[in-house]
Amino acid sequence: MKRDDAPDSTNAPDHDLPMLTAAQAAHLRALAALYSEDGHHHPLHNLAHKCRQAPQAQWPDLVAAHFAALRQASRGGESAEELLRGAHARLLPVESLTPDAVGSLRYARVVADGLVFAYALDGPTSVRILTDEDVERAGLEALGQAGRANLMRVPVEHAEVPIDGGVRLHSLYGDSPFVASQALFLSQAVHQVTGQSLPDAGALVAVPSRHNLVYHPIADGSVVDAVNCLAAYALGAYEDGPGALSPRVYWWYRGGLTSLTVIDDDTRAFSIQPPPRLLGLMKGLVRLDGAGRLATRAAADGPGVAEHTNATAESTAGLAQDPAGLGSAFASALALAHTRCAADPEVSHIDTWDAWATAVQLGSALFTGSQPQECHLGEDLAVQLPAMPAEPPADARAWLDALYLAIACRQMDRISRLCEVPPTRLREDDSVDEYVLHWIDTLQTYFSPDRSSMDGVVEKLVATMQTSGPDGVTHAPLDFVNRIDYQPVALFHRLIARDHDAFAKALAEALSDHGGYWGESAAPRAQVALGPLAMASLAYDYGFPIDPKQRYLPTYLLNRERIEEIPHAGSPSSGP
Known part of the structure; x- marks a missing residue:
C-alpha cells in the first residue's frame, strides 16, 4: 500500500499528451x-x-x-486541378510528422522549432495533408503559388487587445483551420487585414491553435512586456485546445520564424531566450522609447509644460542628496525645452530660452561635471545645480543630445569639454548601433583642438556612413535611423564640403523627414529637429545662406538673437 503523501504517477501530466493525465492518456491510446x-x-x-x-x-x-x-x-485521387483549387499552405505541429507519415511527406519541412510546413487540401467535409504523390501530380511550383493564394483568401477577423502597461496585442482569428498558418506570410496577412505594414524589425508571434494567430509589432519599448504577455497567452491557449498548434513564442523577421521559447524536454519547463539580434533590438527600442525618440502613442500622450517644469525643478533640487538623478533631470529639462516650442516655436520668449539654457547646463554637467550654478525655469523659478563630479554615463545618445544643445546655444566651452569625454566610456553603451559610436567619434575629432587636418574627420565620417545601412543597423528601427538619426550626418557631410546648395537641399529633406516621421504628434521631440538644428547653427555661423524661418528650427536660436549668457560650466575642481 502506498503512503498517502506519495506522488500518484497516474495523475501526473502525460509526457507526450500533457493535456491529459498519464492514466487518461493510456486509456485514450x-x-x-x-x-x-x-x-x-x-x-x-x-x-x-x-x-x-x-x-x-x-x-x-x-x-x-x-x-x-x-x-x-x-482517400485521395483528386485531379491536379482539384488539388490546386483546394490546396492551402499549412502549419502543423512537429509531432504530427510520425515515423509513418514521414515516408510520404518528404517535401514537408520544419520551418521553426515545433512547426512543420506542408500543404493541405480543404475538402467539403474534411482536411487532409497532401502526400508526395499529390505534390508530384499538381507540380511543386504551381502548388506553392496556389497554396499561398488560397491561404491568404481565408477569412479572418482582427481584434486589437490592450494589455496593462501599454502593450497592445493583435489577434487574427476565425473558423478556418488555416488561420494560424497565415503566420507563414505574416507581413501580407497584416497588411491585408489592417492596411498597415509591419516594422522592419518584424513582429512577435504566437500560434497556439490553428484557428488563432496573435502578434505584436516590434516598434517600441513595449516589446519586452509583449514577450511575457505572449508567452503566457500562448501556453494557456495551447493547453486549452482543440486544434493545438504550438505553445511557443516566435519572432517573425524577413519572412522567417525563430522560436524564442526554449523547452526543457525532461522537466517541460519553459523559458524565453531571444537570439542576439532580437536582444539588441529590444535594448535599443527600450532606450529609444524611454527617451521619447520614437513616434509612439505613449510619446504623444506625455506631460505638458507645467508637469515637465515641476519634474525638472524637483529632480534638479534633489541632486544635492542624490547625484545619481542627474540623468533624469537632464531628460526632464530636454523634454521641457522641446515642449515649450509647441507654443513658442521661434524661442522668442524668455521662459523658453530659460528651458533651453537649463537643458544645456544639465546635459553638460551630466558628462563633464560642473561648479555650482543657478538654473532658471521661467517666471522667477530658479533651482540650484550643485557641484557635480565628472562621471559620464554610458549613454551615447544622451551625449549627442548634450552636444547638439551646446552647439545650438553656441556654448563653445561646453562643446570642447563634451568632446573630451572618453570614447571608451560611451562605447560601453550596448543599446546603440555602431554608426552612432562612429558619429560621436567624428564629432569629437572635428571639435578637437587640433583641426589642422580634416583627414581624420573624413575617415571617421565615412565609417559612420558605411555602418548606417540596413545591414549594419541592428538596434534601432530603420525608419527612425533614415528619417531622424542619420540626418545630422548627411548635413555634416555637406557642411565640411562647404557645399551651400547641397546643404540647403539636405536641410530641406531633413526637416521634411522630421515632419513625416512625427506627423501631428504632440510629443516633445516632434517640436524641434534637434540634430539638424545643431548642424544648421554651425552652417549659419560659417556664413551659409540659411533661411532662419523654417519649421522645426527655432528662429532665434538659429540666428543667435535669443542666445544669452548661460552660467559658466567651469571645472568641478576649479574656481568659477
Missing part, C-alpha cells in the same frame, strides 16, 4: 489502438484536447468519429 491499421499510428494531440473536455464515457464515440474523418480524408 488503448481506444485508438483499435483503429490502427498495419501498425500505423496517428497523432493524438487534437483528439486528446477534445477528450479532455468530455466525460470519459463519451470518449469511444469521439475516437470513432475522429478516425472515421481520417479515413474519409485519406
